[in-house]
Amino acid sequence: MIDIISVTDKEEMARRTARIAEALSANGIDAMLLSSFANLYYATGRVYCGYAYITASGEAYYFVKRPVGLDGSNVVYIRKPEQMAETLAANMPKTLALELGIASYNAIERLKKVFDGTAVTDATPIMCKVRSVKSEFEISKLKECGIHHVESYGRIKKMYHEGMTDIELQIEIERILRDEGCLGQFRIAGDTMELFMGNVLCGRNAEVPSPYDFAMGGEGLDASLPVGANGTIIKPGNAVMVDMCGNFNGYMTDMTRVYRVGNITPLAERAHQLSIDIHHRLAKMALPGVEAKSLYEEAVKMVKDAGLEEYFMGLRQKAGFIGHGVGIEVNELPVIAPRSRDVLELGNVIALEPKFVIPQVGAVGIENTYVVRRDGLECLTNAPEEIVELY
């Protein structure tokens, strides 16, 4: 019997535990131990310092270090991981999935000693796969994000003043988002990216390659955080790409729109329209069962047919994907990339972001977040797609 400690919907949480249990059974694994915040939040509906232990038969223990005061018959307070062995005692698993792709080497080595004699396997890909298929409950949270995201972006065009820099505009957008209820936290899986609340790129700054695995780069304001706005003054003829944080409730939509002052070059206009056309094409193609890489291939084909491949996904350094799953974190499965082995499933939520960097002008193209439905993609970020003039 599962006694959920969630602060949200208890039925939903029971379904999630059941889905994890099912994945464990399918992989012949006895139990899973989670401690990363994103997986804990998924599996228990809350964030705490400790572990969630879930078995293939659907039992769950919540081992908690902090905070004090959590209730539930299967909540066990511990000071250190070694105490978990006492609780599990005679029921130690034969095989256990740990977060080998997330937790530090030292943390895993310590857990391996706690579960001495247990065969250890990796929980990371299992949880990525489980989390990649969203429930209607999760989709409703993402829809809520999309509504607030769109509402916030709608207020951007009035924020501009002559002589404004990219970072000044970004600070205005941050304010709009926070006022709209954005939590600010931009959750990224893994340790290869950092970003503060999103990315605003103006003009030639879009040409600066990034150390991170984002679709777009930018120099940033400081060597310690080399991404995004760099103090460029927004001038007539510039494209300003806005790709800011859509985390309003623990889930995130991902959305990009482009703004301009005055006119931008026909090449940039054409590339932006091609991005929109790619979205519309892929939205019909992206049915359950379709290979993720085929979406990438279709986008590249359209770009080549238009003769715009030199600008596609960066100039000097090109991103190797045009889309990605999104949910609790911004880089979930499936990955829309040439060597992706992912196959689209009903309930996947994906952000598509075919973008172009046009020399001297800046970055163009849009990003929307979609749910994979039986008949194609349902858009969660419904806002005008054309380039918006700032005033």
Next chain:
Amino acid sequence: MIDIISVTDKEEMARRTARIAEALSANGIDAMLLSSFANLYYATGRVYCGYAYITASGEAYYFVKRPVGLDGSNVVYIRKPEQMAETLAANMPKTLALELGIASYNAIERLKKVFDGTAVTDATPIMCKVRSVKSEFEISKLKECGIHHVESYGRIKKMYHEGMTDIELQIEIERILRDEGCLGQFRIAGDTMELFMGNVLCGRNAEVPSPYDFAMGGEGLDASLPVGANGTIIKPGNAVMVDMCGNFNGYMTDMTRVYRVGNITPLAERAHQLSIDIHHRLAKMALPGVEAKSLYEEAVKMVKDAGLEEYFMGLRQKAGFIGHGVGIEVNELPVIAPRSRDVLELGNVIALEPKFVIPQVGAVGIENTYVVRRDGLECLTNAPEEIVELY
């Protein structure tokens, strides 16, 4: 010969490489391989996707995956970690320090295969120790942070309006900080804490225990990020504690001040004054060579003498420290805690935060960032310490 790829001061970077080399020699380790952003930024002056390889004799290779275009005779572009073995070839180390406390289990296992036959040890504590002693260059960056931090806090008192909530005030403070040049990124070592730009706590929300290892808690706005402001309306008699991000240049000062509307209880006033008194006492005590735990003990003694221990460092859940090192990340060495084995060194930069949670009123007490100098602590966050009335 070291050919530094740093974007900042080259002499400083050469000194840092020498300090790491010295620590390796002292520990009998041939080389170290770093890839976490905080350690890379320390060791190379920039952030990139890849590795810094530093030997005990002071040689360095910079293995870079992204961005394209970094110059330097010892910059080696790689696509995958296995290629490092080709470059090092005949010079493979006998012992190698890896970030076992930071990098994922999978990442370390892969590196162990790359350095097959090499004995692996943990780079994490070595780098924590090296980074805990700041150079004058680093102190000058922290001083700059302190000046901007103080300037920003000076503007808070005018932001209040009747009926304002804690989160509305926090958003105003975020805006002030960003306008002042704050980068926003709140860097925390390890995986046990998350926070967006800092913490504003009003009234009873300060009593809510946190899952995180911060000095203070708060419910937060959403179950996905249970810390800080929760929408409490700021009322007469409340204390409002402001502990917001001081990252203006890749380094961070840590600073807390308290605000009020109308009068707060004499108990809260007395506890706040005691926090100030603790600061002044510890500022004289904290000489190089002094045990960090003795500062903690002195603070606790002062609190007990005043009969305020039930409110000290939390009510239902108490933080186990009153101070910590600060620099590139907010939780560096030394730790000012009862079981700390750290001994203060010349050039340590520490934040002291003896705080109290007063029932019904809120959190009081201040936090300052200090440099450990020959004759005691030099304060980097010089602002009035008393409680400031909002208007």
